[in-house]
Amino acid sequence: MRDRAPARTSDRVYDELVSAIRDLRLVPGASLSETDLAERLHVSRTPVREAIARLVDAGLVRVVPQVGTRVGLISGRDVEEARFVRESLEVAAFEVVCARPVRDVAVLRELLDRQEHSYRTENYDAFFAADEALHSEIFTLSGYPRAWQAVQRMKLQLDRLRRLALPDAAAMRELIDEHTKIVDALEAGDLPAGRSLISRHARRALDLGPSLRAQYPDYFTD
Amino acid sequence: MRDRAPARTSDRVYDELVSAIRDLRLVPGASLSETDLAERLHVSRTPVREAIARLVDAGLVRVVPQVGTRVGLISGRDVEEARFVRESLEVAAFEVVCARPVRDVAVLRELLDRQEHSYRTENYDAFFAADEALHSEIFTLSGYPRAWQAVQRMKLQLDRLRRLALPDAAAMRELIDEHTKIVDALEAGDLPAGRSLISRHARRALDLGPSLRAQYPDYFTD
DNA sequence: GTCCGAAAGCTTGTATGCAAGTATCCAGCC
DNA sequence: GGCTGGATACTTGCATACAAGCTTTCGGAC
Numbered sequence: 001m002r003d004r005a006p007a008r009t010s011d012r013v014y015d016e017l018v019s020a021i022r023d024l025r026l027v028p029g030a031s032l033s034e035t036d037l038a039e040r041l042h043v044s045r046t047p048v049r050e051a052i053a054r055l056v057d058a059g060l061v062r063v064v065p066q067v068g069t070r071v072g073l074i075s076g077r078d079v080e081e082a083r084f085v086r087e088s089l090e091v092a093a094f095e096v097v098c099a100r101p102v103r104d105v106a107v108l109r110e111l112l113d114r115q116e117h118s119y120r121t122e123n124y125d126a127f128f129a130a131d132e133a134l135h136s137e138i139f140t141l142s143g144y145p146r147a148w149q150a151v152q153r154m155k156l157q158l159d160r161l162r163r164l165a166l167p168d169a170a171a172m173r174e175l176i177d178e179h180t181k182i183v184d185a186l187e188a189g190d191l192p193a194g195r196s197l198i199s200r201h202a203r204r205a206l207d208l209g210p211s212l213r214a215q216y217p218d219y220f221t222d
Numbered sequence: 223m224r225d226r227a228p229a230r231t232s233d234r235v236y237d238e239l240v241s242a243i244r245d246l247r248l249v250p251g252a253s254l255s256e257t258d259l260a261e262r263l264h265v266s267r268t269p270v271r272e273a274i275a276r277l278v279d280a281g282l283v284r285v286v287p288q289v290g291t292r293v294g295l296i297s298g299r300d301v302e303e304a305r306f307v308r309e310s311l312e313v314a315a316f317e318v319v320c321a322r323p324v325r326d327v328a329v330l331r332e333l334l335d336r337q338e339h340s341y342r343t344e345n346y347d348a349f350f351a352a353d354e355a356l357h358s359e360i361f362t363l364s365g366y367p368r369a370w371q372a373v374q375r376m377k378l379q380l381d382r383l384r385r386l387a388l389p390d391a392a393a394m395r396e397l398i399d400e401h402t403k404i405v406d407a408l409e410a411g412d413l414p415a416g417r418s419l420i421s422r423h424a425r426r427a428l429d430l431g432p433s434l435r436a437q438y439p440d441y442f443t444d
Numbered sequence: 445g446t447c448c449g450a451a452a453g454c455t456t457g458t459a460t461g462c463a464a465g466t467a468t469c470c471a472g473c474c
Numbered sequence: 475g476g477c478t479g480g481a482t483a484c485t486t487g488c489a490t491a492c493a494a495g496c497t498t499t500c501g502g503a504c
Contacts, residue, residue: 008287008456008457009457009458010275010457010458033484033485033486034485034486035484035485035486043458043459044458044459044460045458045459045460045486046268046457046458046459046460047457047458047459049272049486049487050271050272050275053232053272053275053276054275054276054279057276057279057280058279063486064466064485064486065230065464065465065466065485065486065487066464066465066466066484066485066486066487067465067466067467067485067486068466068467068484068485068486069485069486077368078368080366081366081367081368081369084314084366084369085311085366085369085372087314088310088311088313088314088369089307089310089311091310091314092306092309092310092313092314144302144303144306144307145303146299146300146303146376147303147306147307147310150307150372150375150376153372153375154368154372230487231487231488232487232488255454255455255456256455256456257454257455257456265488265489266488266489266490267456267489267490268487268488268489268490269487269488269489271456271457285456286455286456286496287455287456287457287494287495287496288454288455288456288457288494288495288496289454289455289456289495289496289497290454290455290456290496290497291455291456
């Protein structure tokens with residue numbers, strides 16, 4: 001019973017839909033039809049249904065039997081809770097790393113460089129990939145890599161919000177600067193500074209909520 | 223498009239399997255056959271498959287294509303990470319509540335009484351239901367009720383561990399006492415005390431890991 | 445007795461057909 | 475013109491049939 005996993009159509013559909021929703025190619029509130037999706041992806045309804053069942057669990061889509069399934073709206077409450085979870089766990093991971101006698105942040109520095117480079121070359125996808133990797137790496141360093149997965153699940157709501165505001169060069173510049181300060185604080189083992197920085201960092205995406213909400217009222221709920 | 227949700231077979235199967243795995247009626251490593259489950263629950267394979275897809279996402283079962291699906295083993299790493307997530311978020315919620323000028327812990331006291339009563343009458347199901355409700359209520363008080371759902375997802379691993387050790391009157395007595403102290407600290411707004419108490423409380427289940435692992439080696443991995 | 449091989453019986457993955465319910469649209473009526 | 479009613483087309487939920495692959499077992503050869 002090896003655990004080699006051949007490409008399952010169901011997984012492919014799931015990944016496809018997650019990235020589509022995350023990147024707003026499927027906007028909040030958009031109608032999804034199982035049959036439509038099936039023939040568009042050249043598969044049957046079965047794998048599509050299984051993918052959708054998982055998406056419902058993730059809180060990304062809402063399905064009403066015999067009526068239809070829609071991409072879930074961006075919930076102000078969910079976004080705020082995601083912020084809470086992310087901030088709390090990142091601070092906790094930061095604290096764990098700080099408690100270590102030696103802290104090797106070389107990997108983080110490398111990711112900072114990569115993000116800086118992506119910023120200069122205006123490669124937004126790479127920029128956010130580096131962003132993800134950096135936050136993920138903090139959890140890896142803390143010894144709790146799977147906690148980041150728990151964060152990611154809830155963070156999808158935040159990602160959509162952030163995607164709505166793309167791309168803002170000034171904001172990206174600030175993100176890099178904040179990351180740099182966080183890594184500095186981590187290397188120095190300065191917990192209070194890290195706590196403050198992470199808190200501000202996590203709330204940044206929230207700040208642009210109200211204006212975006214006014215601009216795209218149909219995308220929001222709560 | 224009302225959001226009334228009639229009972230879906232798929233959901234029923236999912237709930238059934240989750241509680242079965244959690245209560246160890248389906249032990250770690252047990253083989254699950256879709257066809258077998260289907261006819262045992264008097265449904266077809268379709269809803270069973272959708273339920274299993276969600277269980278895989280929750281990390282409770284592992285399916286190898288064309289080979290079989292088994293109840294996931296209890297992973298020492300997953301348990302430790304669940305402890306980290308739970309402790310971190312509970313402390314964070316505790317901190318949020320502490321920051322409030324007034325803290326009404328009447329609901330918590332009521333839950334303590336209920337747990338005490340369940341303990342005296344040896345009603346274990348009610349005991350753990352009160353336990354769940356108490357922890358959940360702390361998150362509700364903090365204003366982040368959905369964060370508890372994130373905890374619960376990971377906590378399923380811990381629940382199985384706890385279930386293996388059931389029932390230990392002395393341990394239950396200690397659980398109640400710790401809960402009481404936590405509520406006391408919350409009412410007093412004593413964050414350091416709460417942090418210490420919650421930390422100890424969250425690690426309690428972990429303490430019995432090694433002995434259980436020696437007793438049921440087939441149930442564990444990592 | 446041992447080893448090799450083929451076939452049968454499992455498993456999950458996917459596609460399709462049918463059922464039940466809802467929204468929509470259009471025709472007929474007032 | 476406005477409204478009502480029914481048929482139609484859509485939706486998802488479930489069951490079944492088929493496909494592909496792995497494991498095991500049983501029979502035969504050595």
